[in-house]
Amino acid sequence: MTGIRVRPLVEDDWDEVVALEERAYAASGLSEGREALRSRHRASPSTCFVLECAGRIGGYLLALPYPLFRYPDLRLAEVDAVRESGPESNLHIHDVVIAERVRGRGLVHQMLRHLEKSGRAGRYQTFSLVAVRGSQVLWARLGYRVRPEIGLPASYGAEAVYMTKPLGPVVTDPAFASSSAAEAG
Structure with missing residues (x-):
């Protein structure tokens, strides 16, 4: 697929981002609403x-610094401009949504590679996320590990699990780069 790029989220994107989020999460009761989403972006615009x-929004990714083993409250907007995560330097992937019309093309991998590059530039050492609606199987394939000792509130859903992944060095294996490029394209 041509004409694809990952770029920073800007003000004019919010209507499409909110519409994608609602389509992805409203039926399961996980939709947060515009202000909560915008607050996550304000907390770390360089990682969203x-x-x-x-020329259209095909997906979005919101990530923000958050203490390891903690997570945003879905019912509340972020109140701190930037959360300091301490010496562990954790970046929490709060939300990743790919539009229905472009799913199945490996585009989430393109977004995650972009985030990893930004994470390394920001000197983050780990990524965390809350996998919802059974998505932990997909995240595990990407190297994320379930942390069952971390309890989650009911607002994330009954199947939600907290997961982490160390942010390792850049992969330079040409075979990996070739397969990843084919998957994203």
Whole structure:
């Protein structure tokens, strides 16, 4: 697919981002609403992106510094401009959504590679996330490990689990780069 790029989320993107979030989460009761989403972006604009496909938003990713083993409250907007995560330097992937029309093309991998590059530049050592609606199987394939000792509130859903992944060195294996490029394209 041509005409694809990952870029910073900007003000004009919010209507499409909110619409994607509602389609992805409203039926399961996990939709947060515009202000909560915007507060996550305000907490760390340099780690929040959209996937632009032929001039339209094809997905988004919101990530923000958060203490390891903690997570945002879905019912509340972030109140701190930036959360300091301490010496562990954890970046929490709060939300990743790919539009229905472009799913199945490996585009989430393109967004995650972009985030990893930003994470390394920001000297983060770990990524964390809360996998919802059974998505932990997919995240485990990407190297994330379930942390069952971390309890989650009911607001994340009955199947939610907390997961972490160390942010390792850049992969330079040409075979990996070739397969990843094919998957994203």
